Amino acid sequence: MTSGEEAAAAGKDDDKPNRLIVSRLIQRAREGATPAELAEIHRTDPVLCYALLAELGSGTAVRTAYVTTCTQAIELTGVPALIEWLEAALEHAISFPQFSEQMRDTLIRARFMELMGRSTMMRDDTEDMYLVGLFSRLNRLLGMPLAELILPLPFPEEMRAAILEQRGRIGRLLKFAQAIESADESSIGFMQTNMRLPAVQVYDAYNEAYDWMVEIESQSTAMA
Numbered sequence: 001m002t003s004g005e006e007a008a009a010a011g012k013d014d015d016k017p018n019r020l021i022v023s024r025l026i027q028r029a030r031e032g033a034t035p036a037e038l039a040e041i042h043r044t045d046p047v048l049c050y051a052l053l054a055e056l057g058s059g060t061a062v063r064t065a066y067v068t069t070c071t072q073a074i075e076l077t078g079v080p081a082l083i084e085w086l087e088a089a090l091e092h093a094i095s096f097p098q099f100s101e102q103m104r105d106t107l108i109r110a111r112f113m114e115l116m117g118r119s120t121m122m123r124d125d126t127e128d129m130y131l132v133g134l135f136s137r138l139n140r141l142l143g144m145p146l147a148e149l150i151l152p153l154p155f156p157e158e159m160r161a162a163i164l165e166q167r168g169r170i171g172r173l174l175k176f177a178q179a180i181e182s183a184d185e186s187s188i189g190f191m192q193t194n195m196r197l198p199a200v201q202v203y204d205a206y207n208e209a210y211d212w213m214v215e216i217e218s219q220s221t222a223m224a
Contacts, residue, residue: 014141017048019093026086039070044216057154067154069127099217102140110134111209132162132170
């Protein structure tokens with residue numbers, strides 16, 4: 001996809017943070033919510049999530065460490081600094097009467113990868129897979145080349161390779177998610193067999209991801 005096509009694919013205002021989510025984060029941070037609790041809200045806005053990680057990646061705090069979750073990003077930032085950062089972000093945030101199709105598809109992919117990761121990787125914490133799914137569609141939300149967008153992020157090579165080249169364990173899962181989205185039955189069947197994934201497990205996870213997105217949209221647009 002060329003830069004012009006990426007700009008055309010981006011929905012109207014998809015490149016702006018969601019005012020309701022930013023406001024909720026500020027309120028919960030002031031109420032004393034933990035970084036993990038704040039991250040559960042923060043990660044539902046791809047633009048806001050990307051902005052914080054990109055800022056961390058361009059600073060000095062993570063030069064010797066990787067950041068693979070929203071919780072880590074908030075812990076590194078610190079809650080007082082996060083509130084100040086969110087207040088600045090609020091000036092550019094807008095209200096959404098509903099999500100664009102691009103936003104919906106992005107959240108579904110991220111959640112699907114997180115859910116499938118728990119089964120295929122046999123571990124509970126799969127937020128790195130969520131972020132790979134979330135950021136693998138950034139070009140469609142922000143209208144810029146994906147390689148440029150990923151460059152400042154403080155991600156380990158495994159996450160970068162997954163997003164840009166669909167390589168590695170997480171990359172294979174991303175490729176599987178893309179096959180499902182495009183209804184590529186031959187690729188789906190091949191990868192299900194190769195990854196030893198029962199069909200019912202895959203489609204249950206996809207349906208759960210869809211339902212989760214609907215709930216997030218309802219919570220994030222109800223007061224728009």
